Amino acid sequence: MASSTLRNPRRSSRPLYQKYLRFSNGLFMGLCVASTLLILAILAMVMLYLLSRGFTHISLDFFTKVEIAEGMAGSPGGMSHALVGTGILIGLASVVGIPLGMLAGIYLSEYSSNSWLGAPTRFIADVLSGVPSIVVGILGYELIVVPVGNANGYAGALALAFIMIPIVARTTEEMVRLVPNSYREASIALGATKARTILRVVLPTASGSIITGIMLAVARVAGETAPLLFTAGASRFMTFDPQQPFPSLTVAIFLFSTGPFKDQQQLAWAGILILIGLIFLLNLVVRLTVHRVQSRRFAGA
Amino acid sequence: MKQSVMSADGPPQRAIDMSGQAMPNRSPRVQQSIHGAGEKRRAPSLGHLEAVAEDESTTVTHEALETESPVVEIDNFSLYYGAKQALFNVSMNVPHGKVTSMVGPSGCGKSTLLRSVNRLNDLIDHVRTEGSMRYGGMDIYSRNINVIELRKSLGMVFQKPNPFPMSIFENVVYPLRIDGEKRKNVLMEVCERSLRGAALWDEVKDRLHESALGMSGGQQQRLCIARAVAASPDVLLMDEPCSALDPIATAKIEDLIQELKGEYTILIVTHNMQQAARTTDYTAFMYLGRLIEYGPTLDMFTKPRCRQTEDYMTGRFG
Incomplete structure (x- = not known):
């Protein structure tokens, strides 16, 4: 005192x-x-x-067996088909959604300052990332499933990508904006083109937070059920052909848990736990690697 | 071309009294331009200096500069940020192989002029220029010029050290990387030569692959100089390179400037009058977006020809 x-x-x-x-x-x-x-x-x-x-x-069967219909030997089987299906769906969605979203984000941050396109795009991206996912599902159903004639994996992946794009775009924009302008000036003054400046200096500098943002988007779509219900549909078989109705963990959990059979409901509980575990693991791995890379890059800063 | 006002008399040639009336020894042209200065915007605290700055469209350029061969020729150059004019008809030649400093109070347009030379102002929206600026005979602001090549010839060092968040090695070889150079031995050679050139090699040779952000501020700034030198430019543009550094680091950079002199033409913006006096051959004094006086550094300090120059150099204002 x-x-x-x-x-x-x-x-x-x-x-x-x-x-x-x-x-x-x-x-x-x-x-x-x-x-x-x-x-x-x-x-x-x-x-x-x-x-x-x-x-x-959770048993070994969960990871190795596919769903076995009620009443047959070995029922309820496992969810391996759904695990693989979710993996493929997320992979396809990422291949489409991450580059598109990142490029749009880079446009918003680095190129749109002189354009009338920037502000509306930003606004629409914000609105889109708030659209209920069931709407995306119905849209995918109308635009892809109806013309094609059957539910299929591609439709599901595109629906997930549609959810990812605005999230990835806005995260990328925000993170790229945080890169100090002095880096851009230094690179431009050394005779780098704008594209090279972005690819060699700006993006690597922001990479840690961009990757974290992308992973959050991936984790978000990994848990989506509604858009897949109408687009990818469901399948009780192991399939690698996205032109067919495609299994996914979330839809399988939905169907099992709303069904009448006790052992399938129990399988659904196990599925939920696995899903959360996967998302948790995904975040952990990304955070650790990003932290390692960042600390090497910015050591002593 | 620029208008030189020759004078055999000592300074201050253009002194005027407080009322704004011309003194008897003034040349008729200058006298004429004094009238009408009073109505223009006027910073009240600067008194009589303002009258001179506002009306002068001519620069007093010392004769000594006429014997130099210019690398960058700036002719009647004006620059606007939107509606606001930042540079007013600046004409100056940057002599080859010499160190030229630009001094003047904050906001007088020194940095803007420097950033106009390598067209870094392109990055800012709504910038408009008039007049011409030539480098090696090419018009810097012509539509056909290759800005990328231009910038490679005009290296720049910034006020705050701005190494990239990469290793020391990658920072230095960045200019080669953007040209697609992949050969390890070439990169290593340039890295060593540039770091030696920036007097940094001995300090960092054992940690080339550590992050550049772990270095001290002075080392970072010398790394930025090494990076600029690695692009093998003709001219080094330095925008207050020591303003963020302590006196010891500043001394090292100044020594470095002395060593780089001759090999490179150096144009340096500084707020530090002692630095300008110690390290430079020529000094340009700018005020309110105009180039007031331009001449050999020694003359600018000991016998300036404009009252404003004298007042600024002696610390009476600014």
Whole structure:
């Protein structure tokens, strides 16, 4: 405590106000801590519940067998077809969605300053990333599944890509914007073209946060059910042909959990746990690699 | 071409009194342009200096510059940021193989002029230029010029050290990388030569593959010089290269400038008058977007011909 002679006499004459300041200061921090704890508690409860319901039903069969119809020997089988299906769907969606989204993001950040196209694109991207995914599913159904004649993997992948693009575009834009302009100037002044500056300096500098953003988009679509329900449809077979109805973990979970059979419902619980585990793993791996790369790049900064 | 005002008299040749009236020894042309200066915008604190700065469209260029062969010729160059004019009819020749400094109070257009030479102002929207600027006989602002090649010939060092977030090695060889050079031995050779040229080799030769951002500010700035030199330019443009550095790092950069002199033509913007006096051959004094006086550094400090130059050099304002 500072000696009273050092204190501003005007302030020290208002002890009640000092008390109020201390109280409100503590109250604000208390509210923040309490909210954080509440969220953590809810998350922990959900995870524990999932673990208790699903963990006992995870077996080797889950990863090796496909769905076996009720009443047949070995039912309910496993979800290997759905795991592979989700993997392929996400892969295809990424191949389409990530480059398109990134290029659009780069346009927004680096090229649109003089164009009338920038602001509307940004706005539309924001609106699109808020569109309910069921809408995307119906759209994919109308535009692809109906003309083709059957549900198919490509339609599902495109629907997922459609969800990814605005997210990836906006993340890329924001992250590329954060790159200091002095890097661009240095590169341009050395005689680099704008494209080379972007590819060699700007993108590598922002790569860590762009990759994190992309992975969040991938994780988001990995858990989507509604757009796949109408586009990829469902399949109980292991398939690698995206022209056919395509299995996915989320749709399989949906069908199993809403069905009447106890053992399939239990399989669905296991599936949910695996899905969350996969997303968790994906994030962890990306974060660790990004951290390693970044720390080498920015060491000492 | 530029208008030189020859004078045998000592400074200050164009002194005027506080009321804005011309003194008896003024040339008629200058006298004429004094009238009408009063109505223009006027910064009240600068008093009589303002009158001179506002009306002068001519630059006092010392005769010594006429014996030099110019690398960059700036002729009646004006630049606008949107509606705001930042440079007013600047005419100056940057002599080959010499160190030329540009001094003047903040916002006088020194950096803008420097960034106009390698057309870095292209990156800013709504910039418009008038007049001409020539490098090696080519019009820098002509439609046909290859800006990329131009910038490779005009290396630039910035106010704040701006190494890329890459290894020291990759920073130095960046100019070669963008040309698609992949041969390891060529890259290594240029890297060593450039780092030696920037007096940095001995300090970093054991950690070429560590991040450049782990270096000290002074080392980073010398790395930026090495990077500029690696592109083998003719001219080095330096925009207050020492303003973010401590005195020891500044001294090293100044030594480096002395070593680079002759091999490169150096155009340097500085706020540090001692630095200009110590390291440069010629000095240009700019004020409010105009080039006021341009001559040998020694003369600019000891016998300037304009009152404003004298006042600024002696620290009376700015």
